[in-house]
Amino acid sequence: MAPCALCPADNPARAILRRPKTLQPVCKQCFFDVFETEIHNTIMGFGQAEGSSADGKGKRKELFRRGEKVAIGASGGKDSTVLAHIMTLLNDRYDYGLDLCLLSIDEGISGYRDASLDTVKRNAVQYDLPLKILSYHELYGGWTMDRVVGEIGKKGNCTYCGVFRRQALDRGAHLLTVDHVVTGHNADDVAETVLMNVLRGDIARLERCTAITTGGDLPPELDDPEDTKTLEGLLPRTIKRSKPFKYTYEKEIVMYAYFKKLDYHSTECIYSPTAYRGHARALVKDLESIRPSAIVDIIYSGEAMASSIKLLGRRAGGDPGPTNEKKGYTRAPRNSQQKCTRCNSLSSQPLCQACMLLESLNKGVAKVELGAEPSKEKLVGEANGSGAMEKLAV
Amino acid sequence: MSCGQPAPDETQELPAAVAPAATCVRCSLPPGIVVRTTSYCWEHFHDHFTFAYRKGIDGARTRSRSGRPQDVLNGAKRGTKRSKVMLAFSGGASSRVLLDLLQKNSFTRPDDPSLSNPRFKPPPTFESLEILYVDESGVPGFGPDRTEEVRALVAETPFPFRSIKLESIFTPSTTTFSTSYSTPSLLTSTSTSTPLDPLTSLLSFLSPSTHSPTSLASLHSSLLHSLLRREALSSGCEILLTGETANRVAIQTIAGMAEGRGFSMGEEVGCEWEASEEEGGGLLVARPLSSILLKEVTYYARIRELESLTMRRPETGVEPKKAGIEALVQDFVNGLEANFPSTVSTIIRTAQKLGMRSADERERKVEGIRCPLCGLPAQLGAEDWRKAITISTLSDLKSAAPSSSSTPSLPAPAAAADLPSPEAALAPLLCYSCLLIMQGTLPPPRGAPTPDEEEKVVVLPPYVEEMARRRRRIAEEEEGVVGRRTVSGVEGVRREVEGYLLDE
Structure with a gap:
């Protein structure tokens, strides 16, 4: 024993289990305590390496503000149920x-989402939370994921699903008038x-x-709603999204759900991707087996590397970087945000990606190159001729 | 979509390898090598390779001409003296090729008949070059001393050769600086009794019974690079050259990420970086081959008939998946590169876009923080971050029950179970990666008697003590900072106002 x-x-x-993150033998109650406290620390901003400056005097930023209305992105799976x-x-x-x-999106995947939505409905009752379900069918003119896959095949369908879900969450958030959406992305997902x-190379x-x-449309250092001195505080913002499970291991989420006897749906999406992400996933699992902290270590490294992009001075490859000739920092210009001409959602281009993909489906053009900028005249002309999506715009 | 942003097609496989052309890309000769889907004959490969080398050595060349940043400010060196260079020579193909390239391109003029003015002979890029070989035979599993084999490899070159043992990093030492793994904060102590001999200290520091293979490889690398920097500075060299190829850099990037080295990634894998001021300053560490594939280096060595040693890895007798993070990542990257030749170049292009903390500090004219163990930039508060995200003790949490008041109170993560005197704790000074190594020691083998604290005490190299002392001194000075002015005691205040004082 x-x-x-x-x-x-x-x-x-x-002890009844060995904690995957530290391999420490722990009892059930200590596991619950440590699991919940680590997430609380993340929410309170203690666990945001990205917020710390090199001298350690960075401002600790809490994830939420008091009084915020927060929607929990719920799929009925283990992550969102535990969330x-x-x-x-x-x-x-x-x-x-x-x-x-609770905010749930029905992608229209028969045999998968219909069953998991039943779980979400039960969760809404168990936790006494209001639930809003939005479906691709009603948002995208009858295009469920089953129909999308029927049109374009299994390969590449996650691009459509991801873009549609992002917009659907935004619309659902607007409908519920929430300020913040939290999702169940866990540490394994982020490390991959x-x-x-x-x-x-991205x-x-x-x-x-x-x-x-x-x-939220603002960099974290400027994202202070109480700051009314700068004009940026008055600009419109998209809904904020956060990942409270950013440092929480997938295995621990499963264990927590198991020991707490939570009601969740455990089937993988039938159109789940395997090929590209599979390389990274396999490596993360192998690394974790060598050193259990590797998942958190990769995230720490990713945060530190991402923050290094904004540093002054030479790049690691020898190229000159931004200099400090002018006093203070020069912020990189952000993409000019504008309204999508079709659905009114915020977009960096005349037509948002969801509308571009929807257009390709409606036209029967199965493959659309993401990132390729279509000609403005063509898009505006098409947008003026179609009012279907404008009716759906929130 | 796991990042909240629309991702490109994640189900898409990497592009399949393109069949190479049947002739050289620049002439009609049959190709000798295919580099990233481009075929070259030997002559045109040589041009391509030399160009890549010149691009890689450009930072060191500029440094040699303009001098150290402080020399440039004084205007003392420009256009007159060149820098002394130290080449870290392992005897492997990469360092042998780098030595050949240096000899041909940076010290003697290449035989180029197309020169418009053959009488024009530019001075060598560098003043002199010293070859340094570090004998690692003291490390368990590294086999016998190969110094004489390495000396024979460079015998025909005109450069002086020097060999040094890895354990010499523990010299000179008049005291024994050690830390206890039994305490999470890594309490240190200095003993003035007779210091241990260097080899015993090395074996204590790199003990396989205390550390995992991953940690051992990382500690070994820290020792090696600290020794190289120290030797370069003590020899009066302003530039240290190492022979990492693109493949090595790609592996170091991924492995470094997995080991939590992201904060100093730019310095670890970049073309060149300014080594710490704490170590004496003014040393440029450059990797001229960091954009050149191992395959190109091997081909060049074969055609130029450059002899080299086969590098040995420590014998662990286990498969790569269990032999440590670096071995696993090496296996992974090599496997991907075999099928998709752009893997390595994509990774290094990503890494080379990163900024460097050392360059940022220089630009902003601030003094950075360095990890006493690896000498690379460290993030202050790494230990607190780790305690918040990976809780390994609940004693402080259980002693402070959650408050039900409207203002939630959380015990600060910094509040550790043990509260050592700050001047004795090493953990708060370490970078995140070194902290992982030093706090993540192996548990005693099952069935073995529980070791007392004495058995968990290890000797640290003297440079760690020196850097830790410097960090603590800086921290103490910062505690006296009020606004932008430093309170420097009565004498300091007197110096500031002495212009107004009258003779007594």
Whole structure:
């Protein structure tokens, strides 16, 4: 009988599991305590390496503000079920003062989402949270993921699903008038994405994928709603999204759900990607088996590398970087935000990506190159001729 | 979509390898080598390779001509004296090729018949070059001393050769500086009794019974690079050259990320960086081959008939998946590169876009923080961050029950179970990666008697003590900072106002 490594040494309880993150033998209660406290630390901003400056005097930034209305992105899977449980628990225990609700997106994948949505409905009752379900069918003119896959095949379908879901979450958030959406992305997901972005040379995306909060349209150092001195505080913002499980291991989430006997749906998406992400996923698993902290270490590295992009002076490759000739910092120009001409959502281009993809589906053009900028005249002309999406715009 | 942003097609496989051309890309000769889908004959490969080398050595060349930043400010060196260079020579193909390239391109003029003015003979790029070989035979598993084999490899070159043992990093030492792994804050102590001999200290520091293979490789690398920098500075060299190829850099990038070295990644894998002021300053560490593939280096060595030693890795007797992070990543990157030849170049292009903390500090004219163990930029508060995200003790949490008041109170993560005197703790000074190594020692083998604290005490190299002392001194000075002015005691105040004082 291994004693719990976290209990008081004079009277330890019997350990019933080995914590995946540290390999310490722990008892059930200590596991719950440590799991919940680490997430609380993340929410309170203690665990944001990205917020720390080199001299360690960086401003600690809490994830939420008191009184915020927060939607929990719920799919019915283990991550979002545990997230709904933990957010309810911590909001109550530490009195965050958050107004919580559940927001679920029905992608229209028969045999997968319909079953998991039943779980979400049960969770809404269990945690006494209001639930809003939005479906691709109603948002995108009848295009469910089953229909999308029927049109374009399995390969590349996640691009459509991801872009549509992002917009659907934004629309749902507007409908519910929430300020913030939290999702159940866990540490394994983030570490995979960090590695994948380095393997494919996408340093700009490395910066975005390591941020604990995206959206809000302002860089973290300027994102202070009480700052009314700058004009930026008055600009419109997209809904903020956060990942409270950013440093939480997938295995621990499963264990927590198991020991807490939470009601979740455990089927993988039937259109789940395997090929590209699979390389990074396999490496992360192998690294974790050698050193359990490797997942958190990769995230720490990803954050530090992302923050190094903004440093002054020479780049690692020898190229000259920004200098300090002018006093103070010069911020890189941000993409000018504008309204999508079709659905009114914020976009960096005349037509948002969701509308571009929808256009390709409606036209029967199965493959659209992401990032390729279509000619403005063509897009505006097409946008003026179609009013279907404008009706759906929130 | 796991980052909240629309991702490109994640299901898409990497592009399949393109069949190479049947002739050289620049002439009709049959190709000798295919580099990143481009075929070259030997002659045109040589042009391509030399060009890549010149690009890689450009930072060191500029430094040699203009001098150290402080010399440039004084206007003392420009256009007159060149820098002395030290080449870290392992005897492997990469360092042998680098030595050949230096000899041909940076010390003697290449035989180029197309020169418009053959009488024009530019001075060598560098004043002199010293070859330094570090004998690592003291490290368990590294086999016998190969100094004489290495000396024979460079015998025909005109450069002086010097060999030094890795354990000499523990000299000179009049005291024994050690730390205890039994305390999470890594309490240190200095003993004035007779210091241990260097080899015993090395074996204590790199003990396989205390550290995992990953940690051992990392500690070994820290010792090696600290020794190289120290020797370069003590020899009066302003530039230290190492022979890492693009493949090595790509592996170091991924492995470094997995080991938590992201904060100093730019310095670890970049073309060149200014070594710490704490170590004496003014040393440029350059990697001229960091954009050149191992395959190109091997081909060049074969055609030029350059002899080299086969590098040995420590014998662990386990498969790469268990032999440590670097071995695993090497296996992974080599496997990907075999099928997709752009893997290594994509990784290094990503890494080379990173900024460097050392360059940023220089630009902003501030003094940076260095890890006493590896000498690379360190993030202050790494230990607190780790304690918040990976809780390994609940004693402080359980002693402070959660508050039900409207203002939640959380015990600060910095509040550790043990609160050592700050001047004795090493953990708060270390970078995140070194902290992981030093705090993550192996548990005693099952069934073995529990070791007392004495058995967990290891000897640290003297440079760690020196750098730790310097960090603490800076911290103490900063505590006396009020606004932008430093309170420097009565004598300091007197110096400031002495112009107004009258003779008594």
